[in-house]
Amino acid sequence: xxxxxxTHVAQSSGVExxxxxxxxxxxxxxxxLDKAGLKREEVGCIxxxxxxxxxxxxxxxxxxxxxxxxAFLKEGSRAEESAFSFIYGCMRIMSGHFDTVLVTALVKxxxxxxxxxxxxxxxxxxxxxxxxLNESAVAAMQMRQYLERxxxxxxxxxxxxxxxxxxxxFNPYAHVKxxxxxxxxxxxxxxxxxLKTLECSPKSDGVVAVLLASEKRARKLTGKPVWLxxxxxxxxxxxxxxxxxxxxxxxxxxxxAYKMAGIRDPQKKIDVAExxxxxxxxxxxxxxxxxxxxxxxxxxxxxxxxxxxDGALPVNPSGGVLATNPYPARGLxxxxxxxxxxxxxxxxxxxxxxxxTALAHSTHGFGGxxxxxxxxxx
Amino acid sequence: xxxxxxxxxxxxxxPYQWALGKTWTRFFDGLKxxxxxxxxxxxxxxxxxxxxxxxxxxxxxxxxxxxVKPEGKIVSWTLVKATYHGQVKPPxxxxxxxxxxxxxxxxxxxxxxxxxxxxxxLRQKLKKGAKVxxxxxxxxxxxxxxxxxxxxxx
Numbered sequence: 042x043x044x045x046x047x048t049h050v051a052q053s054s055g056v057e058x059x060x061x062x063x064x065x066x067x068x069x070x071x072x073x074l075d076k077a078g079l080k081r082e083e084v085g086c087i088x089x090x091x092x093x094x095x096x097x098x099x100x101x102x103x104x105x106x107x108x109x110x111x112a113f114l115k116e117g118s119r120a121e122e123s124a125f126s127f128i129y130g131c132m133r134i135m136s137g138h139f140d141t142v143l144v145t146a147l148v149k150x151x152x153x154x155x156x157x158x159x160x161x162x163x164x165x166x167x168x169x170x171x172x173x174l175n176e177s178a179v180a181a182m183q184m185r186q187y188l189e190r191x192x193x194x195x196x197x198x199x200x201x202x203x204x205x206x207x208x209x210x211f212n213p214y215a216h217v218k219x220x221x222x223x224x225x226x227x228x229x230x231x232x233x234x235x236l237k238t239l240e241c242s243p244k245s246d247g248v249v250a251v252l253l254a255s256e257k258r259a260r261k262l263t264g265k266p267v268w269l270x271x272x273x274x275x276x277x278x279x280x281x282x283x284x285x286x287x288x289x290x291x292x293x294x295x296x297x298a299y300k301m302a303g304i305r306d307p308q309k310k311i312d313v314a315e316x317x318x319x320x321x322x323x324x325x326x327x328x329x330x331x332x333x334x335x336x337x338x339x340x341x342x343x344x345x346x347x348x349x350x351d352g353a354l355p356v357n358p359s360g361g362v363l364a365t366n367p368y369p370a371r372g373l374x375x376x377x378x379x380x381x382x383x384x385x386x387x388x389x390x391x392x393x394x395x396x397x398t399a400l401a402h403s404t405h406g407f408g409g410x411x412x413x414x415x416x417x418x419x
Numbered sequence: 420x421x422x423x424x425x426x427x428x429x430x431x432x433x434p435y436q437w438a439l440g441k442t443w444t445r446f447f448d449g450l451k452x453x454x455x456x457x458x459x460x461x462x463x464x465x466x467x468x469x470x471x472x473x474x475x476x477x478x479x480x481x482x483x484x485x486x487v488k489p490e491g492k493i494v495s496w497t498l499v500k501a502t503y504h505g506q507v508k509p510p511x512x513x514x515x516x517x518x519x520x521x522x523x524x525x526x527x528x529x530x531x532x533x534x535x536x537x538x539x540x541l542r543q544k545l546k547k548g549a550k551v552x553x554x555x556x557x558x559x560x561x562x563x564x565x566x567x568x569x570x571x572x573x
Contacts, residue, residue: 059423059424098429098431152426154503154504154505155503155504157501157503157506158503158504158505158506161503161505161506165437166435166437167437167439167443167447167562167563168469168527168563169527170507171507171562171563171564172507172514172527172528172529172563173499173506173507173508173512173514173529174514174527175503177501178497178499178514181497182494182495182496182497182514182515182516183495185495185496185497186494186495189495189547230500231498231500231538232499232500232501233497233498233499233500233501234497234498234500234538235497236497278475280475280524280527281516281525281527282516282524282525282526282527283467283475283524283525286495
């Protein structure tokens with residue numbers, strides 16, 4: 042297999058955009074091509090990341106999204122989960138079929154119904170949907186189990202919000218920029234007890250583009266290629282009741298990614314992590330499953346300060362999904378942010394250490410039905 | 420929903436008609452008779468409810484029908500206060516994950532017959548392992564709402 046690198050990254054702010062979806066898409070794709078000094082015609086292939094049936098009220102988003110991405114008259118495809126778009130793009134280079142692939146994920150959360158309304162449609166119409174399941178309701182039940190099984194406190198979960206919203210203040214692309222205290226989080230309405238409003242991610246706009254290239258091409262396009270060194274994903278059962286919500290498929294996905302990257306001790310080897318945490322406690326639970334701490338130690342992990350911006354293993358220096366949640370694009374945002382940290386181009390939220398290896402994670406579905414782990418290296 | 424910039428509102432409503440298939444038809448017909456049906460995999464011996472045509476673990480259809488008692492214990496729950504478009508009912512309401520007796524999975528349904536005002540009392544009443552039983556809807560339509568909700572057993 043050939044090596045594949047991220048050469049360039051472009052992202053929009055998560056703040057509500059007044060532009061139309063197509064224009065909003067165009068701006069970022071034009072930006073990344075200009076950064077790379079490439080003409081649209083010179084890009085080998087395009088993979089989009091969009092879930093426009095529910096997130097835009099459009100069917101077959103390939104049809105609509107293609108023009109704004111600059112993908113017309115080209116080969117390409119789309120995945121709804123943008124971490125999958127990323128790996129499909131990588132595979133087209135690894136296989137030798139293309140030398141450059143543009144991966145773009147997009148959504149205008151400000152234009153569509155609440156995430157709870159949309160994620161209710163994850164459920165089937167006979168059983169899960171009529172009993173009111175949605176992403177937040179399942180996350181709340183998962184959180185209660187997490188608190189009970191391991192003695193994690195609500196305050197420890199709230200600390201994740203304080204950290205990530207604090208980090209977002211230094212990210213020019215973050216959506217919600219407001220410092221919050223543990224008390225603010227604890228006092229916010231219990232919309233899905235034990236989940237509180239401030240522990241749930243917002244709904245954001247976002248276009249993010251990542252340019253991939255083969256080794257030979259990457260070295261011509263940039264002085265700082267970021268290499269894909271590991272990838273793993275895994276899917277759990279559909280019905281949440283069929284699974285142990287505290288022991289899902291992230292461990293499997295991580296094991297696959299670590300094996301490919303040759304990582305034996307993730308806590309030592311990973312310099313920074315961008316983790317998809319639509320609900321605050323999930324950052325702690327996912328850290329356990331990623332091997333950043335051991336089982337049941339997520340609360341102690343946040344207490345230790347290790348995952349703070351200046352800690353030994355910063356988690357979500359960008360502010361994460363709790364600050365910016367362009368739903369189907371959020372996975373590719375994590376990958377783009379991890380790449381920027383390796384390039385040393387994250388700006389004010391660049392971590393204060395040498396970043397050689399970064400981890401990006403994405404999740405989709407009820408209680409983390411699907412997980413992807415990406416390892417990037419300098 | 421009024422914005423400071425020009426928008427066009429577009430509501431999409433489309434009719435879908437999903438086939439239940441023979442297993443779920445029998446499951447829902449069972450609810451109409453106040454009977455919950457599960458299936459037991461003859462390979463791994465796990466019992467799933469609602470009934471399944473094939474075992475989600477073994478991926479085999481060597482399953483047998485087993486009647487499931489309309490009672491179980493609380494695994495987890497949430498008190499919903501959020502409001503959103505197309506919500507199944509007006510909040511507050513409780514959604515729970517319940518392990519029905521003799522089954523090896525969680526069953527999703529509402530909890531009813533409890534006061535939701537006092538969260539501390541509610542937590543006490545619905546603590547992990549608390550026993551609950553199905554309360555049947557007097558009007559049945561062979562759907563999941565034939566069970567009105569599960570109520571704590573005193």
